[in-house]
Amino acid sequence: MFRLPLLLQLRRVTTTSISYRFSHSLYPLTIREIYDKKPLNQSINLIGYLLNIRKLKTHYFLDLFDGSLTNNRKHLQVVASLDDHPDLPRLTHGCSINVQGKLVKSTHPKQEFEFVAENINLINSCDTSHYPFKPKSDETLLTLRQDEHLRLRSPLAQAIFRLRHQLTFSLYEYFHNHNFIQIQTPCLTKNDCEGGGETFRIQPYQSKVTQKEKEYFNTQVYLTVSGQLHLETAANGFGRVYTLNPTFRADKNFSRFHLAEFWMLEVEIAGLTKLDQLLDIYIHLLRTVATQIYNKCSEEFKYLANHNIQSKYIEQFLNQETYPRISYQQAVEHLRKSTDFHDFPDNGDFTRAHESYLCKTIMNNQAFFIINYPKKLKPFYMLTNDDNTTVANFDFIYPSIGELSGGSLREHRYEQLKLCLDELDITHDLQWYLDIRRFGGMPTGGFGLGIERFLMAITGIDNIRDVILFPRFYQNCNG
């Protein structure tokens, strides 16, 4: 349907013409509340979209949607008779309406109740010729990705982003219940942290004139690639801390695993002196949170499964208490026994292909830890083991994802840390970090977990761009 000229549209709603509904309700009433409270035979106002319209003799059946319902009962059926509403034929799917009416017991055997409209106002019509969503046809993740600003109107995207909400909320709860303090580590930092990574620099921009970068901060400033070093200062205050912040990488990578802006959970715990204990905590966190999401969002998981989106590995997270822990050296030996990787070099770094081979062939598609990497492969802040050649770190390799997390105990010993920083010639830049250990400094350990990859792991969604609302990646920043 083409957009009607303004004056021809039916009773367009202005600010004042929609009455304040349910005088004792603080928030505008939602369809969810209608289902929960079943306020029969009271005059009710609702605002929402039309998912679909059907005509049967003199009656119109409108599927009203306002995003408040989880997926198994995603709309409210509104019945309107043509006699009372001569403008009904002008409504289309996708338009927004204000409907005033009453909830009544349904005479239909399959339905508990229905909403009988007494008055309907069109709020905004819908340019249906360009609207990406069709009535009664389900979208795919691929088509939704084309219209990221509209995709939350689709039940499929709603299921995913409800899961994302529950994931972050379950994390907040887990940490609060375990006496962690949430820290907002800075996005803007002088420190490009892990060294090798590609970063973004920032530049003040004022009234259409780009200023010299240094003019604002008096120093070069980057977007953070990790809040870990800042978080360690906080772990030395509170003992248990975490951060759940945006993180930035300027990798020129189009892969389905990479984003330029993603959300990372980082956890830091004082008093940790055994790597095994860190791994136990990591698995406890993952299992607790995955179980909670699975229980709270069973409808969303069902909805995704009905659309052939399902992780083969979610059972692991829910049921498995421990995962194999192999050393870097053992992993190398496994690789060298294979025909493909028999010439794997000493102190070589693992690529996705290596991790995938180990996971599939050696671990039988089970998640596992690789621990104790060579010191040379890893950043300065990891604790050197007693052998003086490896560090007390882990990577957690997850089937279909690859590296889901990395973590380590930290080099908390003042002299050892100072030596490392001196060798890299970064002692001056990181004096604040060294100070933690110059003035006492507890042993700490921690890990990072990309929220988007964790969502992929538990849902089976295979493109990271489907689990963040406005994905930013190489050559792409819409809106």
Added chain:
Amino acid sequence: MFRLPLLLQLRRVTTTSISYRFSHSLYPLTIREIYDKKPLNQSINLIGYLLNIRKLKTHYFLDLFDGSLTNNRKHLQVVASLDDHPDLPRLTHGCSINVQGKLVKSTHPKQEFEFVAENINLINSCDTSHYPFKPKSDETLLTLRQDEHLRLRSPLAQAIFRLRHQLTFSLYEYFHNHNFIQIQTPCLTKNDCEGGGETFRIQPYQSKVTQKEKEYFNTQVYLTVSGQLHLETAANGFGRVYTLNPTFRADKNFSRFHLAEFWMLEVEIAGLTKLDQLLDIYIHLLRTVATQIYNKCSEEFKYLANHNIQSKYIEQFLNQETYPRISYQQAVEHLRKSTDFHDFPDNGDFTRAHESYLCKTIMNNQAFFIINYPKKLKPFYMLTNDDNTTVANFDFIYPSIGELSGGSLREHRYEQLKLCLDELDITHDLQWYLDIRRFGGMPTGGFGLGIERFLMAITGIDNIRDVILFPRFYQNCNG
């Protein structure tokens, strides 16, 4: 005390020498758990800092601190006899130790129990000649600000950042309980949103070479000044959404209210058609959350009060259900009756001085709303009122802070919004935003609340740099 050469330090702890404590405890044991569980006469290992050391005859009394306790019982008293620990005199305040021992009933009338050390290992000594914290002397906010990377070791900063943690957690809970979905709106955006504001642009930086800005994203990209426009797309999916994200402003402003990076709560609610209802929701949120923080963090508030940090206005948040609502025009009339501002111009914008005058003189130091500003003063996205000259917006003015929040109903009517965008010549850039209303589009409304300013409001802390761990502002980005 000068740092001892490595070999002279007492039994320095290595990774393997600290035993895994409490075999059934997932996390390292904390002093808080000692207080809560009182595990008398069991062998226990603890890791922490020394706040203070006292010697009495043959005994040392060590105040052990690990950040786990709230403020009224901030350490554990450890008793060690000199005979058993000949190296005890080398411990100083600020050093970190591992202490193994037992909790026993105290014979001292003022004390329920004490921790008797059986073995003590120094982890890191403390360069006390440069350590900013002295034993038994309280720090001020000003001195803490000099050492932001160390300040969380101070009970004063701990109280503030525990309050900050409780604030964000209470917000998460409030929204979850009211069926909101949390959205992570992007930090990187093509859109400089409110137009006039100073923003940061970003630039990929790789292997020490600055690249041309457009090379990475194929477009100019800014750090967001507000997630609101993106959040509106989500409100049109879920109905009730919020974001709690970092936000960036390149203002060259040294004031005690300004940061270049701060955390902003933004809330967007569909179905809202009355400004009064938005204001009711706003106050409900503030009161609910302030009450919860006040109840959960009574020890922290007491601690701050003992250090003369106290808000005169916190009672308002806890007890007052409604606040005066005056229109912009009424505010102007009040100003023009004063001697200082009798020549206030038509459609003039309010400065801090105007807001302060209104708050003190007209409102008797009470928080209040100013609503319905002239359309000319406000951004395109605010809903035009029926008078066609004002918008349905509010500013919430709080004593001692000024503008704590701003919000509005949004211009949800497709034709009106398109006209506004066309006039500003930004229709092409914001087609995605206009699309929300081109395809239906519910009426929505919302507001923003700077987390740091809200913390200032409820604590009485008067410098914003004291309530964010690593403050970034004009000419300042440490660490």
